[in-house]
Amino acid sequence: MIMDRLQTTQSRQKNYADKRRHSLEFVVSENVFLKVSLTKGIFKFRKKGKLSPRFIRTFEILKKVGAVAYKLALLPSLSAIHLIFHMSMLRKYLPDSSHVLEAQPIELRKDMSYEV
Incomplete structure (x- = not known):
């Protein structure tokens, strides 16, 4: 009885997740944003805190490594x-x-000043 309910619940959750899942493929020489991990890698990018960026600039894909990995x-x-x-x-x-x-x-004057 408990196993049936667990299987039913797992099946329902799998169906829910599969409906919202989309396959993602990238092409070599395409540009992508790189996600920054908030917990461990954020200090490598010299930014920290709640308002730090989730993604950092764009990088070019050099090659596909395996089924789900890419070299940037x-x-x-x-x-x-x-x-x-x-x-x-x-x-x-x-x-x-x-x-x-x-x-x-910006047009600079001879005394290296400019007008705003």
Whole structure:
């Protein structure tokens, strides 16, 4: 009796999870965001606290390693971190022109000051 209820509950939870699960595939040379772990890896990125970013900048995928792991092109400043990440730590980057900011040229005077 107890085993039947457990199996029924497990089956219901599996159906619920499967409906919301989506397969995630990345392509080589695609850009992805890298997820930062709040508990252990956050100090490696020199940010901490509740309002710290969940994902750090975009990185290019160099190659697929196994079924669920990807090798990323990290910055030299992150050389202490392993290059291979599980797909759950990645989020697809959707390019958007509003993400790019254009810098306005600043005209400097001869005394190295400028007008705001």
